Amino acid sequence: MSVIVLDRQHVGKPGRQIGDLGAQRPADLAASHLDDLQLDRLNSSEAIYTAIYGLAAELRLRTLLPQHDLVVMSHGSYRQRHAWINENLGRDAVVYVALHLNAGSPARGREYSTCMYDYRSPAGRGDRLAECVSQRLSALPQISGNRRIWDTDYRKPGAAWKRNAHSCIKGVRHAVGLVYEPIFIDGPRHQELLSAAGMQLLGHALADGIHDYLTQTEAVS
Numbered sequence: 001m002s003v004i005v006l007d008r009q010h011v012g013k014p015g016r017q018i019g020d021l022g023a024q025r026p027a028d029l030a031a032s033h034l035d036d037l038q039l040d041r042l043n044s045s046e047a048i049y050t051a052i053y054g055l056a057a058e059l060r061l062r063t064l065l066p067q068h069d070l071v072v073m074s075h076g077s078y079r080q081r082h083a084w085i086n087e088n089l090g091r092d093a094v095v096y097v098a099l100h101l102n103a104g105s106p107a108r109g110r111e112y113s114t115c116m117y118d119y120r121s122p123a124g125r126g127d128r129l130a131e132c133v134s135q136r137l138s139a140l141p142q143i144s145g146n147r148r149i150w151d152t153d154y155r156k157p158g159a160a161w162k163r164n165a166h167s168c169i170k171g172v173r174h175a176v177g178l179v180y181e182p183i184f185i186d187g188p189r190h191q192e193l194l195s196a197a198g199m200q201l202l203g204h205a206l207a208d209g210i211h212d213y214l215t216q217t218e219a220v221s
Helices: 045-064 078-088 125-138 160-167 188-193 196-220
Strands: 003-008 069-073 093-099 113-117 147-151 176-181
Touching: 003 045, 045 069, 045 093, 045 196, 069 078, 093 196, 113 125, 125 147, 125 176, 125 196, 147 160, 188 196
Parallel strands: 003 069, 003 093, 093 176, 113 147
Antiparallel strands: 113 176
16 A cells, blocks of 8 residues: 655654744644644644644545545654654655644744655656645645745755755655745744644645655656
């Protein structure tokens, strides 16, 4: 059975709060009723928001794609997580998404949704996955077309900044990898998405985009 992997990368990784704008931001979302996410163990807003929209994506994917297995990860270093996927899932893993959130938009004049795909993905698959997910995000009025799609090829001139994103997905050998950063949590336009309902929208956009991609891919394979 083909497997989709959702990796909550702001969750369970030590040291994220050091020098990380999103991790330093106080958590505004009162979501302690979500006991299954163990939010009392999460020490940053990035981790809490990522956990919540990740759960929304997981639940929707289980409904949309019951023929696919789903693995949700939230512990260990990225290298450890990638090694586990390669050893235990191998070629059964078809989609791997690193779940993130961005921060720092007021200082840098940026406020957009970002999907970055592994430049090593089979021809046409990485950019197709990114486009499917990005289109779903773009339908939200708070995003409204303000989106970016990039590959993670940090070797290109002037692209060294992509190295960090690539490190989030580089260890997974077979699945099409995607880094999903749907909003800037300190961006004025994105503030109304910082709620349980807003996180659900972000999770559903991801799930719907994955569904679109796999439906298209399986139709032509």
